[in-house]
Amino acid sequence: MxxxxxxxxxxxxxxxxxxxxxxxxxxxxxxxxxxxxxxxxxxxxxxxxxxxxxxxxxxxxxxxxxxxxxxxxxxxxxxxxxxxxxxxxxxxxxxxxxxxxxxxxxxxxxDLLNGPVAVEIKPKWGFMPKVDGQKQKTCRFCMHSHLRGSHSHYCPIDLYSGDRGRIVKALSALTITPRNNFRVCMNEPFTADALHTLLAEIIMTDPILPNLANLQKSLDELDIERIWPMYEEHKDQLQHLSIDDWARAVNNFKNHSHRDDHIQRIMEYTLSMTFKDCSVMICIGTSVKVIDLDLKSVDNIDRWYELDQTIVQHAVKSGLSRQC
Ligand SMILES: O=P(O)(O)O[C@@H]1[C@@H](OP(=O)(O)O)[C@H](OP(=O)(O)O)[C@H](O)[C@H](OP(=O)(O)O)[C@H]1OP(=O)(O)O
Ligand SMILES: Nc1ncnc2c1ncn2[C@@H]1O[C@H](COP(=O)(O)OP(=O)(O)OP(=O)(O)O)[C@@H](O)[C@H]1O
Structure with a gap:
């Protein structure tokens, strides 16, 4: 075997x-x-x-x-x-x-890339956080691309917009600069235009992207700027979290309970980071699935905060004017 x-x-x-x-x-x-x-x-x-x-x-x-x-x-x-x-x-x-x-x-x-036409999209962050300043204007992905000096014109806010024209624009940008965000496996001849039209239809009818954006946003209500100080205060209580602890946090989130509990908020933020980094596999005519759902560790919070500050400060200092 x-x-x-x-x-x-x-x-x-x-x-x-x-x-x-x-x-x-x-x-x-x-x-x-x-x-x-x-x-x-x-x-x-x-x-x-x-x-x-x-x-x-x-x-x-x-x-x-x-x-x-x-x-x-x-x-x-x-x-x-x-x-x-x-x-x-x-x-x-x-x-x-x-x-x-x-x-x-x-x-x-x-094998989710085994069909006649299958596509893998890592859509990244699909919402604008409620934080004043640059974060209100430019999305996290575009600010990060700017810091990286990337030539990609992909903006996740277009892909998640629900607007056909903006979705096709995002797919065209992904086709030109796929990076690790886009992969197409085709066993049948298809033009890029035909593929974009088909994909846009699926993206507009399947609830997966709105669901992902909604989870990313509602699990990240406070932004890393408010989560990081909570983490610094409660680090010691966040060691050795079990799967049942995470399952309880999910239950609390779904029931809108424990809203003032800092540990709950830190765990929610950490869950949101998995949804900001997972990939959607679209096997045309067959299935839509989400992969790379690895539970991230709360230990990343220091790194996430540092990266957030680096990304935003660079955007501000360099006068990034992009409106997503
Ligand atoms: O921080 P980001 O947004 O750059 O995301 C990282 C990804 O970079 P990307 O921007 O998609 O090229 C990065 O992807 P690559 O390694 O660049 O393909 C990882 O997925 C990383 O997750 P982890 O640390 O391996 O669990 C991701 O790190 P996390 O921030 O999700 O921990
Ligand atoms: N079920 C599947 N069918 C087809 N291809 C798959 C499947 N699962 C994963 N892959 C391919 O393998 C790649 C790596 O898989 P996966 O994302 O699980 O790895 P990872 O190391 O956890 O990723 P990351 O570094 O983003 O955390 C995917 O990007 C995808 O191209």
């Missing part, structure tokens, strides 16, 4: 390598395996890899499905992989190798 020559590279991020099945087994046809990249300083042994893989599935079920809706979450099963398979799989990376080995347990799931 685990013959490495029957698996090929599908994609990878910072933390996972994804391979698709190209062999003859009917059970595995149309599947991918998602493997976690580990560094040698990580202590993960087989047991921990199993726990990590199970933890990911449990987080999807208890934290992200209740927020996003079951239908957008892809079904996954945890599988154990033989050592020889992992050694060969590690050689398939396309990035400069940023890991020492792969976890012994991975997730087997449907």
């Amino acid at each position: 685990w013959n490495p020559s029957e698996w090929q590279y599908r994609g990878e991020g910072n933390k996972h390598l994804v391979l698709f099945y190209s062999g003859c087994s009917t059970d595995l046809r149309g599947k991918v395996i998602r493997l976690q990249k580990l560094r040698s300083d990580s202590q993960a042994i087989a047991d921990e890899s199993l726990q990590d893989a199970q933890r990911y599935l449990e987080t999807l079920e208890k934290v992200f499905a209740p927020l996003l809706g079951e239908s957008y979450i892809q079904h996954m099963v945890s599988v154990e992989l033989p050592h020889e398979f992992l050694v060969e799989a590690a050689l398939m990376t396309h990035r400069e190798k940023n890991f020492d080995r792969l976890s012994t347990h991975g997730q087997l799931c449907d």
Whole structure:
């Protein structure tokens, strides 16, 4: 079953390598395996890899499905992989190798880029925060692009706008400068115009983008500028959060309760960061799913605050006038 020559590279991020099945087994046809990249300083042994893989599935079920809706979450099963398979799989990376080995347990799931036309969009931040100044004018993505000196004309606010013309404008910008925000897999000939028209239709009728923007915004009501001081005060109470703690925070959020609880607000902000960084997989005519729903750690809050300040200060100092 685990013959490495029957698996090929599908994609990878910072933390996972994804391979698709190209062999003859009917059970595995149309599947991918998602493997976690580990560094040698990580202590993960087989047991921990199993726990990590199970933890990911449990987080999807208890934290992200209740927020996003079951239908957008892809079904996954945890599988154990033989050592020889992992050694060969590690050689398939396309990035400069940023890991020492792969976890012994991975997730087997449907290949969402396997259809006649499939698209992966990492839409990023789809709302303008309620903070005076530059943040009211220019969206986070455009300010970040400006800091990076990027030539991309993609603005997420266009993509999330619900307006056909603006959606097509965003898709055209993504086609010219896809960066890590856009990937198209086509097994049928399609012009860019035809693809944009089809995608715009799906984006306008499927509720996924409004839902994502709404989650990003309502989980981030206070902005990092108010979250960071709360985090500095409560850091010590935020160690070792369990999946059940996160599930409780989701429940509180959905019930509009614990609005004055700082820990609750910090956890909500952290959840919003996953929704600002996930990807939407559109397999035309088949499915729309959300991937890369990894729970971010609250330990990132210092870094997020620093980056936020760097991005905004650069926009202000350089007189960025863009209105999103
Ligand atoms: O901060 P951002 O908006 O640049 O997002 C990071 C992403 O950069 P991007 O802007 O999409 O190129 C970044 O993507 P790349 O590595 O650049 O493909 C990661 O997704 C990163 O998440 P993590 O730290 O690996 O959990 C993302 O970091 P987080 O901020 O979500 O922690
Ligand atoms: N079910 C799937 N079907 C097809 N391709 C997939 C699937 N899951 C992931 N991929 C591809 O593999 C890439 C990496 O997967 P994933 O986003 O899970 O990795 P990651 O390391 O967690 O990413 P990041 O660095 O953004 O956190 C995706 O961008 C996508 O191109």
